[in-house]
Amino acid sequence: MKPYKMVGLLEEEYNKIVEILGREPNETELAMYGVMWSEHCSYKNSRALLKLFNTKGLRVLQGPGENAGIVDIGDGFAIAMKIESHNHPSAVEPYQGAATGVGGILRDIFTMGARPIANLNSIRFGELKDEKTKKLLRGIVRGIGDYGNCVGIPTISGETVFNKCYNDNPLVNAMSVGILEKKDIKKGTARGVGNSVMLVGHTTGRDGIGGASFASCDLTRESEENRSAVQVGDPFMEKLLMEACLELIKTDCVVGIQDLGAAGLTSASCETASRGGSGIEIDVARVITREKGMTPREIMISESQERMLVIVEKGKEDKVFEIFNKWGLHAVVIGRVTDDGMLRVLENGKVVAEVPASSLADGSPVNYRSYRRPKYMDKLSNMDIANLPCPENLSETLITMLKSPNIASKEWVYSQYDYMVGTDTVVVPGGDAGVLRIKGTKKGIALTVDCNSRYCYLNPYEGAKSSVCEAARNITASGGRPIAITDCLNFASPEDEGVYYQFRNSILGINEASRILDTPVISGNVSFYNQSEKMAIYPTPTIGMVGIVENIENSMDIHFKDKGDSIILVGETKAEIGGSEYLSAIYGIEAGRVPEVHVEIEKNTNEGVLSAIEKGLIKSAHDISDGGFIVALSECCFKNELGVNVNIDTELREDIFLFSESQGRYILTASKDNIKDIIEIFTKLGVQAEVVGEVIDSDFKVNINGRNVINLNIKEMKSAWKGSLPCIMNQ
């Protein structure tokens, strides 16, 4: 095999390297290009389209291109956030793969000078009846939990989704959010000739070598043998590194700081140099290694975790030694900043690699891929679903839905995460968004992560739009105003024209919603090649979103509170069961036209809900999504074990009304005295809102056009919903 193929490069890419260098690269240089020009690091197949994103806004202090995006939340504070995939490592080594996913995203946050205050995750698996899926679920959840719990960052929200398209390719998208004072923003920039380049934190070993390249191709049977490309996490080390870095950032000696993630020392050094328009010279002999005999190539591309590169003002190195010594961590000067734009790697003073830093960081070829609408789309969206029979016993159907893994309580998952450490979690997992208070202010932030990949499969544009809108509804229902997005775009191979069509249209869909809702995309990540020999994943553009809760006392949860309260349905219910959870769980069908999304209407509806919350008119708010009105209604009842008496008048078929996933809808409760004011708010905005029933003791009764269609007891429903996942996992 040609040497360039061994590092995952194409012949034309190799030729471009030769052209840049004016000579053939040596082994170390070639390895460095191999990892930096991999899809994972270079975004060569996505860069051209990512430029389309709406990334600007009054609150944006840092957009895409840095380790994390930053938005202003007022009072002198800012929020840093980012989401990133760790799909391939988690597929072959679930525990470590997921754990290091959390570690990596945490470092992206504290490298910006922010203290991480919350983690979220979106994890996706194949069918839960599979033993392999159960093993992945156990390992991934334990990996996420062990890492975040040990570092002491609460995992406050997330989603766990099951679909056969993830049978071979589970997805692990880890998101982290941090807080900082605006004046403390740090960047990954190397400037100032003669300033010291320091490597701090963990030692460097042979783990994770070539991880970036490993993540940039399809998962095959051979991938299992690549387990050594998966890094090993040490959350205790991360905790110390985080405290030491945050202490260091408060001093005046840091010029720039960057974590060592994919492509290790190579990416950290060339990216900091490239951003600063400078060069960097490092001597690998100074790097503290875990094992003897590591070559310059291995040291440069090792992905050992819990390490940071710090550019320190010359003469102030002792301050760094002092702080890292206190925390019992290594800190070594490995080189210096130069002005020649080169990344020069020495070994004991002898040059072993020398390439233009910017050519590594930003020089990869940009691929403008061709795309074509895949044939399956027309076939599936035109499938006739209107003539499916209506189930005879809708009470039974509802119980089946509540037990289905996508709807069932995810307590089995989130109870393995410490979601309260830090004593700021105001709204805990199990509802719409997680809400944190911001100590020292009256404010809070609401956080969520969402994607409906089934919609995206059937219609990437509308699906991506509705994922953004669902995230915004989750934030709104919790009392927050959505302000920014971080996205994790998980797709199959970009070399497939159909996949590239999905990718392109998802981006366009996100873009439309993000512009109208004024929620710019401030950071993100692309993960391609999520496919195996047998199947490809559905397009999964995961949307992480942050919102501001102006007065934390107004934060809202989904739970019904008091008997006698009125139940209000906001938004219009249409015959939209295409792509629904109902069709999938009950009929095993994933087809039809996905629900339409009218972002302007969503925006108005959100304004109405927020206004009702801020005026203190309502007691609970829940967005309607997977499973439709009836599932959302059930979820509102469980915590306080209250029931409902609901009467619906509709022209829709009973099951279609109950399980339709029409967008832009909420369920609110309020005491009877406030109903008039609430309805008035929505009427003024031109949004449909009506009282459909009231909260009662423990019976769950729903009548449609005067006929009783559901009659259940809330305890029975709760036990079906709550017991489902533990029951499946303990089988």
Added chain:
Amino acid sequence: MKAGVVVFPGSNCDSDVYSVLKELGADVKYIWHGEDKIDVDLLVLPGGFSYGDYLRCGAIARFSKILEGIYDYVENGGYVIGICNGFQILTELKLLPGALLKNMDLKFICSDCILEVSNDNTFFSRLYKKGERVNFPIAHGEGNYYADDETLKELERNNQIVFRYVNNPNGSRNDIAGIINKKGNVLGMMPHPERRASSLLGGTDGIRLFKGMIESFK
């Protein structure tokens, strides 16, 4: 009252308990694990993962410099409260009997948790009523309290069990959630009272524990 919250490498509930004590008006400070003098009335060993808990939980922290003087401090009547990882450290120090094993179902559990106050006649629990039910959350992987039959009998006989689980979440023997030493000045408990000190965060059941201690010194 002067209180000190020990910061071990890997402590992560240190600032949570510090904030609650501070809000309640205590004179509180952090004590770095490398210091050698305990000059406070109440020493808090907070939750977290000291030294990563890579060995048995608390097994390394017990050797830290600040804890060298803890036996004398306790002997002389100094008060100690160990929460979660702090409880584990106290059993490793043998200041409290027994050990904390892995949870019965081997998983980490984060959840609200109803406790019953079994002894309200202690320095720590005096603002609660015996038999009262309180909600302090738990968040641990190794909180399954174990002691041999003889020790359990003694704990019961001496009224050393302060808190019991109402629905035992982790397999603890005799539903034990928190115990004191014989002398009554060292409390270890797995649940987190500092996480229930604000109505915004789901309740204020935990406040009385800290208030009780602070007021004892007034």
